[in-house]
Amino acid sequence: MLRLSIGYLNNSEVVGVANTVGICPCCKRKTRLTYHHLIPKKMHRRQYFKKHYTKAERQEGVHVCRQCHSGIHRFYDEMTLAKNLCTLPLLLADEQLASFFSWVSKQRVKVD
Template sequence: MPEPIRLPPQPDACELCARSVALTRHHLIPKALHDKTYVQKRYARSERITATLWVCRACHNQIHRLFSEKELALTYNHREALLSDERLRSFVAWLASKPAGFMPRP
């Protein structure tokens, strides 16, 4: 019997801005693309499912504002790659200084 796939546990703070707020799971390889051949060739099923980050709603919204699903799957598919983008890095730095209850305007 195959080993069950275990998702990473939820941390106490956003994995990008480090604020202690409610968190959402960001799929580093977007679920909508899991059945695409180019995604299946690059990533094992377990990797497609478990490659996640726990992020606050503000960081999650910003990720999806900046990148297409295909860009996320092919280029920005881990924390360091996301933070390599200056636009996201500067947003995260700005947000990190805000209080836990702060939510940027859309």
């Protein structure tokens, strides 16, 4: 799998690591991370995604902070995320998201 070779996670690697503290790949802050499915779960049952992606590929995702995760879903609907922004490099390259991630990176973060 190409995506796994560049640092993506699959569901079996996510078990037990919810809300872990780490560096968010989007805003580069050290904070609690949440799991973002690169292809939103809402799209997993659609024929297009079943045909073009394996079950493991549909489950892949990245750990991002809550603010970045919320921003990703605020700016784009599930279909756009699934078809056009389904890798971390594509998320980071998007101008609207990059501007948002830049703003988030300047916000204070509280880590317990």
